[in-house]
Amino acid sequence: MSSNRAGPETAIRNYPKLLNRYQRLLELTSDLASTFDLDTLLQRIVVAARELTESEASSLLLYEKQTHSLYFEAATGALVSGVGQRAIPADNSIAGWVFTHGEPIVSQDVINDPRFYREMDALTRFETQSILGVPLRTKDKVLGVIESVNKTEGIFTDEDVQILQTLAAQAAIAIENSQLFLQSDLIAEIVHELRTPLAALTAASHLLQRAELPADQRTKISQTILHEVQRLNDLTTDFLELSRLESGRMRFKREPVHLGGLAQESLEVVRAQAESREIELETEFDASLVPVHGDRKVLKQLLLNLLTNAIKYSQPGAVVTVSLHSEGDEVLMEVRDTGRGISPEDQERLFQRFYRAAEGADDVPGTGLGLVIAKRIAESHEGSISVESALGEGSKFTVRLPMGPSTKVTTRPRS
Ligand code: ADP
Secondary structure, rough: OOOOOOOHHHHHHHHHHHHHHHHHHHHHHHHHHHHOOOHHHHHHHHHHOOOOOEEEEEEEEEEEEEOOOOEEEEEEEHHHHHHHEEEEEEOOOOHHHHHHOOOOOOOOOOOHHHOOOHHHHHOOOOOOOOEEEEEOOOOOOEEEEEEEEEOOOOOOOOHHHHHHHHHHHHHHHHHHHHHHHOOOOOHHHHHHHHHHHHHHHHHHHHHHHOOOOOOHHHHHHHHHHHHHHHHHHHHHHHOOOOOOOOHHHOOOOOEEEEEEHHHHHHHHHHHHHHHHOOOOOEEEEEOOOOEEEEEEHHHHHHHHHHHHHHHHOOOOEEEEEEEEEEEEEEEEEEEEEEEOOOOOHHHHHHHHOOOOOOHHHHHHOOOOOOOHHHHHHHOOOOOOEEEEEEOOOEEEEEEEEEEEEOOOOOOOOOO
16 A cells, blocks of 8 residues: 655655656546547546546546536546546535535545535446545636546555646646637637647646656756757747738738848858758759838848758758749749658648648657648748658748739738
8 A cells, every 4th residue: 555644765766656646647648638639638638547546437527517516538447438428416425526616526435425425326337435636727717626546556545636637737738728728719729839838847747846857857957948948939839920911910011122132131041950960951042033112121131041941841951942943923932851750641741831741740749830821821921831851861841923914912921
């Protein structure tokens, strides 16, 4: 039996197990943050709850105001068949108590607990002995309850309560997020994306608070924190850029822009990054190219997004080429690389917000917004952007911009 009321020796003996549980919590919560589909999400939460509390089964109930009841939305193991979408009263049950008080409960012996909803076992054909229940609480309300039933060995400990509460806090955010995500406007998507690194940071901070943490683990967790903070930073910058572009309030300049000079400047910005990755930069400029009309600063941003991608997604020894030439009454600005390339399925989705190809997502940091921003900029200049690529061979991104002084710059791009 484990309990944190036991003496310090027991605590030290239990320590590796405890650390494992918290590490597992960290893994499970970061999984939750990336799940948009509500049913999948709820199922993941109960599976995580059962595992973390080492119980026979876990269930999740969400509150419904109209009927003032809690509904079983997901369950594991033996509970699955019985609970269905059944409701239990919010006033007259253990889950109801947790919900109305917004506090956890441990009932080691439900038979003698007056709060226990006796019809429950008849409904589920499950013999409940002990229950640990915690509220699913967001900043301003309680969404429902997570319950773990029958500890497999011994009794529910304070540690179980804490770990389930931490899971519930993340789960509540993820549930609210997933409901928000369904509305799918930019703000909801942004909040969702910000919460992913925030969830990781919260879990990492919990771990760091443990005085007994070995130095190597501490270093690893600090690295996670740094990585996630950097990600938050990148996301904030890109969100700001994208929301400016999408708001329609952005005032673009209309000035003659010599793309040759702009490309040279952009290459200087990325040169150090390219050198550190042993990537060669080349140019193919048509010297007779006429200027385009537009906003120099945002056109430079567009080219920089394409260049940093070409460098990020290429291996050492690869070549990245910027090419400028004209075709009919259009100027073509191309960024080619001999990097990892993009599969046809991924090519179709690259310009969607937050989309990242599977091969890049793990080892290369990014937000999945760079190309959306690039597309918005091209379109706001009455231009377009397209991609040609083959996996393992490389990619070519082509920006087409109209040439000539009649170029209009619209403030509200259409897709
Ligand atoms: P990110 O911040 O992920 O780089 P982007 O919107 O700029 O976001 O790009 C979206 C995805 O497109 C990337 O995650 C990557 O998978 C893929 N991608 C973009 N440019 C390239 C490239 N030059 N070579 C291979 N894959 C690329």
